[in-house]
């Protein structure tokens with residue numbers, strides 16, 4: 001991969017997380033560099049989603065620390081993490097099914113809205129102007145993701161692959177510098193996967209967004225990622241380029257053992 005990768009932006013150090021007796025993550029460390037596409041892979045239950053949830057402030061690990069551009073965010077809630085420029089999409093879509101594509105993506109702008117809800121509801125001058133500016137940005141995202149034809153369609157009526165694209169749009173509306181994608185290709189057919197890969201690479205290329213993604217499809221991981229972290233039973237068993245991890249005996253054993 002010939003991508004321009006810079007300094008470390010996200011530094012995960014010695015993270016351990018348990019739920020009662022279940023150790024979801026044990027002493028996990030890895031870093032993410034500016035501009036790279038980084039994957040987290042591993043068999044089911046390996047701890048991948050838990051790791052993303054630690055990064056975006058949903059879970060508070062019992063041990064370890066995470067820094068974004070040198071700033072600690074151990075005690076931050078998801079909103080504060082989002083304000084630092086981290087957005088994410090979810091494995092199980094969390095869209096408002098009855099709302100249009102446009103309105104769903106608009107919800108991603110909430111974080112950036114300055115006027116209060118009351119002023120917005122009353123369409124007061126500054127609120128109206130602000131809304132128009134947000135609308136413009138959302139329309140640009142809709143163009144970028146090539147979903148103009150469904151702007152007014154309720155999201156629940158769209159095929160699954162398009163819903164995933166809307167979910168990506170909502171995350172992009174937050175103007176993240178670091179984008180976390182939880183299985184962006186899950187449940188998609190080949191064509192939808194190819195489209196999603198193209199959009200992920202375009203986001204990375206055109207907006208310079210750093211991307212961390214969880215993915216089960218090894219072909220996708222090998223094609224679009226610069227470096228890969230491999231988790232198994234909450235432990236890190238591999239970390240390196242796609243070629244490094246593909247030939248790592250521990251990784252091969254974990255996947256064979258899990259029946260992949």
Ligand SMILES: Nc1ncnc2c1ncn2[C@@H]1O[C@H](COP(=O)(O)OP(=O)(O)OP(=O)(O)O)[C@@H](O)[C@H]1O
Pocket residue numbers: 019022023024042043044045046047048049050051
């Ligand atoms: N909120 C929770 N409460 C209790 N246990 C949890 C919770 N979240 C995750 N776990 C446990 O932590 C471990 C790691 O789960 P996690 O969902 O992070 O794995 P994963 O690699 O994302 O799996 P999958 O590929 O199936 O999504 C599992 O044993 C899971 O049951």
